Amino acid sequence: MCTSMTYATSDGQYWLARTMDFGFELGGNPVVIPRKYNFQSVTGRSFTTKFGFVGAGAKLQDYIVVDGVNEHGLSAATLYFSDEAHYSDQPVSGKLNLASFELVNWILGVNQSTAEVRAHLDQINVVNFALPLLKANVPLHWIIADRAGHCGVLEMQAEGIHWYDNQIGVMTNSPDFAWHRQNLGNYVQLENGGQPDRQFNGYTAKQIGPGAGALGLPGDYTSTSRFVRAAFMREYAPAVPDKVAINTVNHLLEPFDIPRGVKLQANGKFDYTQYRGYMQMSNPTYYFQPYQSSDISAVHLTEALMNKSTVTDFPVPREQQVTALN
Secondary structure, eight states: OOOEEEEEOTTSOEEEEEEEEESSOOOOEEEEEOTTOEEEOTTSOEEEOSSOEEEEEEESSSEEEEEEEETTSOEEEEEEOTTTOOOBSSOOTTSEEEEGGGHHHHHHHHOSSHHHHHHTGGGEEEEOOEETTTTEEOOEEEEEEOTTSOEEEEEEETTEEEEEEOSSOEEOSSSOHHHHHHHGGGGTTOOSSOOOOEEETTEEEOOSSSOGGGTTOOOSSSHHHHHHHHHHHHHHOOOOOGGGHHHHHHHHHGGGOOOTTSSBOTTSOBOEEEEEEEEETTTTEEEEEETTOSOOEEEEOOHHHHTOSSOEEOOOOOSOOOOOOO
8 A cells, every 4th residue: 555646846847756555574775776787577588778767676586676766757656456457367479578566677677758658568568477575466556757747657457558647646556546536526625725604594603723625635544535635735735946855745745654553454464654765856866764764865866876787775774863952
């Protein structure tokens, strides 16, 4: 379960931010995948990247990256899409056959924009394949954004591949994006101001303090509620310059942070926010904030890192730092 949103700065730049909410311990860190890196897929196929990228990943059979940004400012994130994702049962000859959890590697490794991703979708085939860590197929959909401000959602369902232009700029989990988009019609009364007085048989009811415009804004952890809340917060977030935007996107994601223990799954495990990831597209940089600390670590995508022959892994400290003032 995850929440994602784009953010536009006052100087015309863009970010993609996400929470990674899951019950199974993923243990990822920021990693840089260099140019011309040959990915070995669990399907037995391989492909070579054109572009370097940085994101949150872990080494399994090969490095699996679940969100990140590449050297051209294209960014992407995986989100859980339970019960609705549908993949091919068999590899298709003449296409690049990948597992769902490998798709971000392809999106960021060979494409420069959302338009290119959309145009190249006929080159890939996503195959049902179990993630070794989970020993199960991983149902996913993807939010993809570029430095020109374009955003899309990619979903693969039984009736085929769907690409949605995402003007809303947010995405969560199931149901599908089209449902979430229509559901916003149930919340057209929301605003960041107040509400007018109301008459009830001669009695004048007045709002109780500021913030009444957000009455009815859902605050629970369901994907449907998080989508509405993210759309509301993104809509009214102030635009600040790109160089200081990390502070704003950090605050925008705070209301979606899920502490351990408050969201119980049917299997008895708890979903919680294992990390938050922030992708700066103008100056490709990945910011990583683990659950165990409110400190933010940054990895800038440099020429030296992109021209290496191997992946660079950046372990992140997972202990809260406190500044003593006396």
